[in-house]
Amino acid sequence: MEVRRVQKFGKSTLMVSLPADWVKEVGLNPGESIYLEVDEDGSLKVYPPNLKTEGSTKEMKVSLKSSSNADLVSRIIYSLYILGFDRVIIEKSDGPFNEDILRKIKDTVRSLIGLEIVSQDLSTIQIQSFLDPTKYNMSSLVTRLSNTLKQMLHYLNLGIKEASRTFLQEVLELEKEIDRLYYLSLRQLLLAQVNRSLAYMIGVKRIQIVGNRILMKAVEEAADEISEAVSDLLSLHPEDLEIMKYSWDRIDMIFDQTTVVIDHVVKVLNKEDVKLVNEVLEELRTLRRVLMTEALITEEKVEKTGSPRVIVVFKSLNLRLYNAIRRMEPIAEIAFNRSVENLKEISLE
Structure with missing residues (x-):
């Protein structure tokens, strides 16, 4: 020193x-x-006013064989992306890539923001990141994640109301976008952990890195729950999907309330107001109780249809939505902690 x-x-x-x-x-x-x-x-x-990036390229070489597991290769690419590697060279040491591995590599690269295959031959693929990390502010990423999650709920609601497989399929596409933003957010957080200049530029305080990671994971898991509910709905026969429309009026109310609560949870992240954040925590708990009550009422209505498959899918829908709401609670708890961390004194009436 x-x-x-x-x-x-x-x-x-x-x-x-x-x-x-x-x-x-x-x-x-x-x-x-x-x-x-x-x-x-x-x-x-x-x-400094600008990040110095020259000479800081991180590169990794991955050697494969014909017996290599395609899913493992995909996980390695995801991991290297999150860890901030800029270039990945994948080589096949015993001949050309087989179809399974080649397809998996390309699907994985397409699912990651800023990643592209820049060169390829029969036995070598070079993947390059073209991300400018200074362009992705953490607050804007949180907003994009929450907005996409609300859009998933919106299309799920429409899918049930209209018995539309097209709207339900849109939920699955939005879930892929959540995953893309989630992986980008993790990459940004890990880069910010080792590069304090970048952390300052994208609005990441050192004390908030762990909380931000929990926050991103909570949104990603909520999206997974909604996606699983949609997969169950898409497994229904068209006639059974029509039956779900009869319970839409009560489901619509729950979706509206859930969207409002998600809005409140995200907004209080930047509020240093203990009482306001506490109100949001109570909102979440109340919403879960309302969902359970409404679920019991609507299940009785659905059971009268006499379709065992519809009954199972409806119960799954309620459970998935309940779990998605639960995933919002850690975000509100993080907001509560942040609301008190800079206070000198806490005064309650």
Whole structure:
């Protein structure tokens, strides 16, 4: 650690010079602005105006054989993406790629934002990331995730109301978008953990990294629950899907309330208001109780149809929606913790 003396400049200003090696490394010029941040421990952080990315490319080589598992290859690509690798070279050491592995690699790359196959031959594929991490603010990613989740609920609602397989299929497409945003968010968080300049630019505080990861996972799991409910609905025969329409009026109310609560949960993340966040937590618990009550009422109505498959799918729908609402609770709890972390005193009436 280097020690520098604080000097007086003018009547009341204190000044300390910047290390020459650091100035040279980040390419700082006279007249440019720098960013200052007071960290949680009281230390002062100094950030350059721009991220220096030259020479920081992370590359990984993956060697495969004919016996290699395609799903494992896919998981490796996902992991390298999340860990911030910019280039992945996949080589087949005993001949050309087989159809299963080739299809899996291409599907995986298409499912990740900013990733592309830049070169390919029979036994080698080079994957490159073209992401500019400074362009993806964490707050905007949270908003996009929550908005996409609400859209899933909207199309699920329409799918039941209209007995429309097209609307239900749209839910599955939106779930893929949730996954894409989720993986991008994890990549951003891990990059921010090792690059404090980037963290500052995309609005990630060190103390909030773990909470942000839990938050992203909660939304992704809620989307999974809704997606599973849709898969069950799509398994119904068209006549059985028509039967589900008769219970739509009560389901519509639950969907509306769930959308409102999701809105409230996300909005209180940036509010330092203990009482407001507590109200949202109570909203979530109340919504779960309402869902259970409505589920019992509507199940009696559905059971009168005499279709065992519809009854099973309807119960699954209620359970999945209940679980999706439960997934929102950790987000509200994170919001509550953030609302008190910077307070000097808590005063309750």
